Amino acid sequence: MSTLKFMNGHGGAKITNGTINGDAHVHKDVFHPEIGHRYTYESLQETVEFLRSKVPYLPEVGVICGSGLGSLAECLDNPIEISYDCIPHFPRSTVKGHVGALVFGFMSGLPTVCMKGRFHYYEGYPLWKCCMPIRIMKLLGVSHLFITNAAGGLNPSFRVGDIMFVKDHINLMGFAGNNPLQGPNDERFGPRFPPMNQAYNREIIKLANKVAKDIGLGDRVHEGVYTCLGGPNFETVAELRMLQMLGADAVGMSTVHEVITANHCDMTVFVFSLITNECIVEYESLAKPSHEEVIDVGTQRENSLKQFVKELLKQIFENRIGTK
Numbered sequence: 008m009s010t011l012k013f014m015n016g017h018g019g020a021k022i023t024n025g026t027i028n029g030d031a032h033v034h035k036d037v038f039h040p041e042i043g044h045r046y047t048y049e050s051l052q053e054t055v056e057f058l059r060s061k062v063p064y065l066p067e068v069g070v071i072c073g074s075g076l077g078s079l080a081e082c083l084d085n086p087i088e089i090s091y092d093c094i095p096h097f098p099r100s101t102v103k104g105h106v107g108a109l110v111f112g113f114m115s116g117l118p119t120v121c122m123k124g125r126f127h128y129y130e131g132y133p134l135w136k137c138c139m140p141i142r143i144m145k146l147l148g149v150s151h152l153f154i155t156n157a158a159g160g161l162n163p164s165f166r167v168g169d170i171m172f173v174k175d176h177i178n179l180m181g182f183a184g185n186n187p188l189q190g191p192n193d194e195r196f197g198p199r200f201p202p203m204n205q206a207y208n209r210e211i212i213k214l215a216n217k218v219a220k221d222i223g224l225g226d227r228v229h230e231g232v233y234t235c236l237g238g239p240n241f242e243t244v245a246e247l248r249m250l251q252m253l254g255a256d257a258v259g260m261s262t263v264h265e266v267i268t269a270n271h272c273d274m275t276v277f278v279f280s281l282i283t284n285e286c287i288v289e290y291e292s293l294a295k296p297s298h299e300e301v302i303d304v305g306t307q308r309e310n311s312l313k314q315f316v317k318e319l320l321k322q323i324f325e326n327r328i329g330t331k
């Protein structure tokens with residue numbers, strides 16, 4: 008039995024734990040003796056069917072809200088919020104600042120789904136599981152994926168509160184043989200060996216620079232290279248110095264595997280990092296990074312980021328950028 012609750016002030020609906028847990032769904036995921044458990048195309052279809060039964064339209068845009076950036080979902084008109092723990096096969100959010108809900112609605116008039124909370128490797132989820140929602144979004148009809156994250160600034164010119172448009176990444180976990188596409192490849196999603204040299208849509212980055220300038224954020228934005236470590240600890244001084252030498256401008260614990268999965272299934276991808284802390288590359292510094300600081304900076308920047316995301320989305324679709 009399912010129940011929709013109306014949310015105060017938003018004119019939307021909320022589906023929370025306990026209201027639809029009784030819905031029957033069959034687990035058709037597979038266990039391979041050599042590689043372990045994997046979702047199948049069919050089990051993902053069950054998730055998609057469930058969501059389709061709750062939402063009366065299909066989203067074209069997906070937004071992944073980074074740590075402390077869940078308020079981006081407030082840009083949605085007529086929101087329908089569905090808690091992850093109601094959704095068949097969905098992992099559960101365990102990190103503070105990641106509420107754990109899909110929110111459907113209209114952003115700048117476009118049907119959109121926001122992930123209020125992502126999954127991280129350090130939570131204990133394998134990378135293919137962290138990225139499962141991206142395939143769900145693809146199957147629902149999402150063509151454009153906005154990925155956001157909180158990150159530490161490695162580039163000495165970055166200040167806390169700056170925004171970095173990600174132009175490329177260094178997949179350090181991939182160097183160690185860990186990749187979300189590991190295991191049998193299902194051609195219905197994409198090819199065995201996907202290219203990654205144009206993973207970040209250049210036209211959108213160009214437009215993002217223009218939009219940022221137009222709304223007065225021009226001096227707070229940069230383009231740069233993001234890298235992801237497994238976490239959950241923040242990095243040592245020696246590690247951060249090494250990352251700087253490698254050419255990374257910002258470091259986090261997410262995003263790279265999401266970008267790989269999204270490109271594999273031919274989505275148009277745009278990513279920005281909110282620089283929530285300066286990476287500490289001096290042994291003399293007594294400063295310590297913390298998740299609380301990361302979330303606080305997200306909260307401080309939420310209004311500017313909401314305005315930016317809404318305007319960028321509007322102009323992307325007006326100009327048909329990345330439409331395949």
Ligand SMILES: O=P(O)(O)O[C@H]1O[C@H](CO)[C@@H](O)[C@H]1O
Binds near residue numbers: 074157259260297
């Ligand atoms: O990448 P998101 O989810 O934005 O979060 C970043 O912030 C957390 C650390 O404070 C880590 O999870 C890191 O990846």
